[in-house]
Amino acid sequence: MNHIVALLQAELGSAVSVDPVELDACRLDKSGHRSESAPLAIVNAESIEQVQATMRIATATGTPVVVRGAGTGLAGAAIASQGEIVLSTLRMTRILEISEDDELAVVEPGIINAQLNAALEPKGLWFAPDPASRAISTVGGNIATNAGGLLCAKYGVTREAVLGLKIVLADGRLMSLGHRTVKGVTGLDLVGLLIGSEGTLGVIVEATVKLRRLPTGVPTTIGAYFATVEEAARAASVITASGLRPAIMELLDPRAMRWIAEYLGVDARAESFLLVQTDGEGAATEAKGALDVIRSLGGDATITTDTAEANRLLALRRSFHPAMESRGTVLIEDVCVPRSALPAMFHAIDEIADRFGVTIATVAHAGDGNLHPNFVFDDSAGDGVPEVIWEAAHEMFLTALRLGGTLTGEHGVGLLKKRWLRGELGDDQVELQRDIKRVFDPSGILNPGKLFSVEEEHSVLTE
Amino acid sequence: MNHIVALLQAELGSAVSVDPVELDACRLDKSGHRSESAPLAIVNAESIEQVQATMRIATATGTPVVVRGAGTGLAGAAIASQGEIVLSTLRMTRILEISEDDELAVVEPGIINAQLNAALEPKGLWFAPDPASRAISTVGGNIATNAGGLLCAKYGVTREAVLGLKIVLADGRLMSLGHRTVKGVTGLDLVGLLIGSEGTLGVIVEATVKLRRLPTGVPTTIGAYFATVEEAARAASVITASGLRPAIMELLDPRAMRWIAEYLGVDARAESFLLVQTDGEGAATEAKGALDVIRSLGGDATITTDTAEANRLLALRRSFHPAMESRGTVLIEDVCVPRSALPAMFHAIDEIADRFGVTIATVAHAGDGNLHPNFVFDDSAGDGVPEVIWEAAHEMFLTALRLGGTLTGEHGVGLLKKRWLRGELGDDQVELQRDIKRVFDPSGILNPGKLFSVEEEHSVLTE
Structure with missing residues (x-):
């Protein structure tokens, strides 16, 4: 057996799967794109500690990690391939807190958008991001892609609905970003930087999300x-x-x-x-x-x-x-x-x-x-x-x-649009963004080849 | 005469001032804090090119730069001291575009918030960020501090009112961040990162801001x-x-x-x-x-x-x-x-x-x-x-x-709160934020000693 899988199993036991059917399912998302081969293993993490353990092993062994929620993405960002560990947050589905007074909820990343809203509805509350996939997509995935949907013009994109995040860094350290408050300007806005970063900067393991009151009146x-x-x-x-x-x-x-x-x-x-x-x-x-x-x-x-x-x-x-x-x-x-x-x-x-x-x-x-x-x-x-x-x-x-527009309004870059990234952002900005990624992920193990192109990712690893 | 001033004057002519009264005014903001001595010179930039020229000279000579708007900050972030160049955007006051159809305006950073709103009002439009200083503070300053104000609970903070930015990097390069569109997820959200960065990452030289319709009805x-x-x-x-x-x-x-x-x-x-x-x-x-x-x-x-x-x-x-x-x-x-x-x-x-x-x-x-x-x-x-x-x-x-709160809801860290930064963010996150600053500003010339502490800034310069 592969020694990386052995390390994962020794530390994480039954959370690790090498079932070929499960591995094969991770080659796809809803974009229709399919990776060339199946990943190494899936870690079905149930806790922050398991995510940390996975990332420590990945860093120690230089193994790439693809964080994956429900796999409903449309740009290939959560597709995994040969030699990669899939870190699934699908079992991290708890609602840790709902505060009616402060109009916020603290949730694990794997909860399905619609399930969170089902829990909120009796309280007259609502997590507004509503991608068309809301019945099947996770809140963590919504955040990782800054998901949009049908209601954005009035109710905003996911960015406007996230107050704070806990993330696990590439090396396994846990970090809390942002606030429980609706305002706050202590330091740089790393919450905003993580939102829409498509698994390239850190693993989102908890989110403090802003809630709205359900609209009143007759539509x-x-x-x-x-x-x-x-x-x-x-x-x-x-x-x-x-x-x-x-x-x-x-x-x-x-x-x-x-x-x-x-x-x-x-x-x-x-x-x-x-x-x-x-x-x-x-x-x-x-x-x-x-x-x-x-x-x-x-x-x-x-x-x-x-x-x-x-x-x-x-x-x-x-x-x-x-x-x-x-x-x-x-x-x-x-x-x-x-x-x-x-x-x-x-x-x-x-x-x-x-x-x-x-x-x-x-x-x-x-x-x-x-x-x-x-x-x-x-x-x-x-x-x-x-x-x-x-x-x-x-x-x-x-x-x-x-026409003054952009390549992607809400689906993200992933694999499918990275060819055009420099066309929109320019070389200087792509380099700057890659340098920022390097700060979070110096060895380039977080979702390599997504958002930025593979060749550049390799150059990170070898420079 | 100081050779840095000579370089600035050779390149920028009358845009450079060493008038002691003007220099002395830059030792203060509205926090009441006063720096120990006056800065080296002020560049009253009138164009992006002049900002770029200033930053090129600053980088070439290793001279710190304090970007300053109207000096209405409440945390000391725009206070300048000995050996520093003040880069004032107060003369960059043009409204480059108002689009009623797309509900946006493109402005230079030095325009006063209330002046922008005076120009928008006849069109029934409104730039919502309303710090108490709106009659005297610049839009660029509002963005650099992610300014709040009285209307945020309903109308959001400055973050929610900015679509795109042009920034000049420490080395003088110009970069366009963000979009003219209301949605867009191409790459990492660098607009959000710049908002509230208090002059530590780049010089904001143009902003595409989101407008609202003026509220109707009788308050x-x-x-x-x-x-x-x-x-x-x-x-x-x-x-x-x-x-x-x-x-x-x-x-x-x-x-x-x-x-x-x-x-x-x-x-x-x-x-x-x-x-x-x-x-x-x-x-x-x-x-x-x-x-x-x-x-x-x-x-x-x-x-x-x-x-x-x-x-x-x-x-x-x-x-x-x-x-x-x-x-x-x-x-x-x-x-x-x-x-x-x-x-x-x-x-x-x-x-x-x-x-x-x-x-x-x-x-x-x-x-x-x-x-x-x-x-x-x-x-x-x-x-x-x-x-x-x-x-x-x-x-x-x-x-x-x-109580689950934050050191600063809307004024920022600047000089006055940096002592407490690690208490809120933790050592790991402060180091990560400083590494991000280093990506933008490898030689540490952008507003050194603000947000992060002087000692750490020096360590950047000498490491």
Whole structure:
């Protein structure tokens, strides 16, 4: 047996698994990307001490570690490969504290977002980050990727919902970052630095998260069809620029709507669709404002406060991903542009699809300017993403950057976007970021080859 | 003439000043602390290029640089001393862009917060960070300290209002951090790291800030007297825990109220005073909710939507600082505790004042748990803060930490709190933070001796 596995087993006993099925599952996340071979072992940590023990062994032996929650990532950041230890936090699911007075919870990283919210709901509280994966993704994973979701325009991204973190460093030391208070400026903001760091700086073993009161009032929901996607995008931009803050504002393009209608077997039009939901005490007033904008810009809208009817409209959006998957293999992209550039970005996506002869259906968190163009292709041969799709994606990334946008609004860089990292950040900043990583992880064992490229990671190890 | 000054003048001409009066002014900020001697020179930079040139000369000659805005800091972070170059951004005041559609502005760092807001107001927009110094402090300074203020509980701290930064590194290189988009997760969050870094990592030369729509509706204002400060603090905690989000919720202790009444010559009671203002469309409903809490907890309250009457109530709070200064020399402290610990913290402050025989008057941003105990003392001899006050402050910091709080909610560490930094962060984290500083500033020329202690800074220079 491998001596590293032996060391892990001697220290961690049954927390260590080398079951081939379990190891094989760690080669994947929800991006569709698959690593070339299975990792060395999985440590299913149940405590901070076990995480520390794992990291001490990893440091002593120079073994790379991939921290993994539920494996729902979309950029390959938690995919493990040959020679790596997977450090799973999935068994660290305890809620250590819920403070109603201070509107915070202290949780272990492996708790599922929806499970935390199920525990909070009877108290009228809510952990607002709501990635589409919230039913299956962990709070630790949400933090490691700075997850977004449908409600960000009004309720913020994960960054805004984390007060403090406990992390285990590469060498096994435990460190507390941040505060229990809502404000605090003692020293550099390392909590913010850890959020979205994709497992490259430390292992998140505990989080103090900020809670909100559940919104009151009756939500109002609008579904509106537009003749073109640019018109729908313009309506979304104008709604936000009018000072309205819908909780949800999602835009689906005609192809997405056609496939969703067929998938659900419902009678929805193959036109651009804008879904708006307002909540809180001002829900009705805000919805009226949004409706006025939509109709003035040519939208054909229905508005409802009826729960069943609202759910029928929301189901169209919620069925986006299964509807896409029913059509083939999917590469989900994630560019984000300033809201005013949404129409231009939609236009560019259509043009790129035509030019490269690829099939793209797009949904956008329109309140944020965050688009998810879904490349759908036939991968029955199992060859992975065709090069022509990466060429089209490359054009899309360049367009997003030219429009003042970014490569990734909420999914992260992981494996899939690191090729483009220097294009957005520039060489100097990538070097600076790598130097910061080196401070946390001098021997380069934390998620090597993710975020930054493998070659550079190797140069760290050998320099 | 000093050769460093000669180099600066050769490159930067009239932007360099060695006027003794100007140099002497840089020995102070609003903390009352004064450095031991005047700096070498001031560069009044008017452009990014001049900042870069200054930093190149500083790096080439190993000269420390103190970046300074309006000098309104309360922790000594922008105080300069012998041998240092002051790099002033006060002349970099341009608004480069206001985008109504994308709700952002691009500004130079030297613009005064209130001047930016004056330019935004006609467009119905607003840069929300509102330190009490907003009429005189710069946006760059707000960012460098992650400034808070009266409106944070509802509208967030400066961190939540910055999308992107341009910084000049210690060696003169220019780097763009962050995004124009409201979301973005490409790489590590260096914007967050720079915010609140107190001039130790880089020179902020441009900021892309997030704007809000000005709140609509008629604000409702409540002023309430309580028999004890603990009761007033409890009312504030319960208001927040009830899900209400006043724009302003300030708590003044009896001594503060007595001095304010005498300073203004008005008939205010020397009791604990809770000032609440709600805004937005839900202002009246929220105020009603807050009023119910206040009265149920024994508060004697008045409520008004009349502007003159509201201003009369707000004037009590606004006169806090001048009223304190009319009584002697003031050391303004800045601890922050979880909101539920506000009553306990107020109680402890009273006990500490009694035990050490020092005079403290306290105002708190009660919605945040952020207290400003003001130590008032006689410094007619010009000896600075008496040791007994630091001893009392030391006890106060320990109490705040014991209650789950932090040394500084919004003023920063600067010179005045670095003695206590390790007490809050621990040795390991201080070392990690210093290693991060070293990545940005390998020769330790950016604001040495601030945030971290001088001895450690020297060790950087000599190791």
